Amino acid sequence: xxxxxxxxxxxxxxxxxxxxxxxxxxxxxxxxxxxxxxxxxxxxxxxxxxxxxxxxxxxxxxxxxxxxxxxxxxxxxxxxxxxxxxxxxxxxxxxxxxxxxxxxxxxxxxxxxxxxxxxxxxxxxxxxxxxxxxxxxxxxxxxxxxxxxxxxxxxxxxxxxxxxxxxxxxxxxxxxxxxxx
Amino acid sequence: xxxxxxxxxxxxxxxxxxxxxxxxxxxxxxxxxxxxxxxxxxxxxxxxxxxxxxxxxxxxxxxxxxxxxxxxxxxxxxxxxxxxxxxxxxxxxxxxxxxxxxxxxxxxxxxxxxxxxxxxxxxxxxxxxxxxxxxxxxxxxxxxxxxxxxxxxxxxxxxxxxxxxxxxxxxxxxxxxxxxxxxxxxxxxxxxx
Numbered sequence: 001x002x003x004x005x006x007x008x009x010x011x012x013x014x015x016x017x018x019x020x021x022x023x024x025x026x027x028x029x030x031x032x033x034x035x036x037x038x039x040x041x042x043x044x045x046x047x048x049x050x051x052x053x054x055x056x057x058x059x060x061x062x063x064x065x066x067x068x069x070x071x072x073x074x075x076x077x078x079x080x081x082x083x084x085x086x087x088x089x090x091x092x093x094x095x096x097x098x099x100x101x102x103x104x105x106x107x108x109x110x111x112x113x114x115x116x117x118x119x120x121x122x123x124x125x126x127x128x129x130x131x132x133x134x135x136x137x138x139x140x141x142x143x144x145x146x147x148x149x150x151x152x153x154x155x156x157x158x159x160x161x162x163x164x165x166x167x168x169x170x171x172x173x174x175x176x177x178x179x180x181x
Numbered sequence: 182x183x184x185x186x187x188x189x190x191x192x193x194x195x196x197x198x199x200x201x202x203x204x205x206x207x208x209x210x211x212x213x214x215x216x217x218x219x220x221x222x223x224x225x226x227x228x229x230x231x232x233x234x235x236x237x238x239x240x241x242x243x244x245x246x247x248x249x250x251x252x253x254x255x256x257x258x259x260x261x262x263x264x265x266x267x268x269x270x271x272x273x274x275x276x277x278x279x280x281x282x283x284x285x286x287x288x289x290x291x292x293x294x295x296x297x298x299x300x301x302x303x304x305x306x307x308x309x310x311x312x313x314x315x316x317x318x319x320x321x322x323x324x325x326x327x328x329x330x331x332x333x334x335x336x337x338x339x340x341x342x343x344x345x346x347x348x349x350x351x352x353x354x355x356x357x358x359x360x361x362x363x364x365x366x367x368x369x370x371x372x373x374x
Contacts, residue, residue, distance in 0.1 A: 030226045
């Protein structure tokens, strides 16, 4: 069994709701984290992201100024001076399949639907630490590999050209968001 | 961790995409612990800490419910505009996300129903005002009367009926908008109460 040394990780928490930030902070500190920076809107979060260079970002979707989706898109700029590869966990009350897909296409690494649980948060963090996915860069996308299932027979318009992309066997974001943990 | 130099990237290029692999920069924070039973389970520790916060949940929930009521009052005064609508949605959306954690799952479900109205009604000015008002009042009632023994069932039933009325309305007004119909009828991925 593996455990995470949370005291070596730096987190950036972004949620406009102070109660949710308090809950997140409590959970992370209980896990052992010492460094957790907090922002209440997307603009502040982006500034803190550049300044503190966190290892993991946990962000809400709906926020003032710009939202968690826009924050993700701004972090996932391959030519940016900052780190565009940091794992981003989207923690949100949005719970529709369409939203999960939109978050995935923005470059989110993990999706966690509220209500939050200690187990759900821990498992998402463990997953991004222990099982990082390769990044894919195309004309229209830069972010973690969105394909988690092998389908060699797939010949549709989204088939990648030239060689087999590295594919990890993992449940999809949607399946994981649905799981009752 | 974050102060260390970034690891070199391995980039494989294909005609229409690149696969970029970075040696796991966070590998060093993983450690193996012996056996399946860890006496110092971080999840248990966090659950206990969350339980320790629970004394504040009732107050927090009342704050969230009052924020929702204030957002609704602004709409009654000024009508629906970008600002008032966004605040009502954000207040309802926060309750949808937080209330179950605070011990009020029926308030979360009621707020979810209100969020669906705001998201999918083609014209908010044409939504029957009572439909929105009843959602606001239901959240307040659930939050303030939840300590009564019989209120759990009542709250759940109230929420179920409101959701039914809201869904019937949304299905009717979106009958010619298939993309909204699909979203309205899709099951939520969040477990119910």
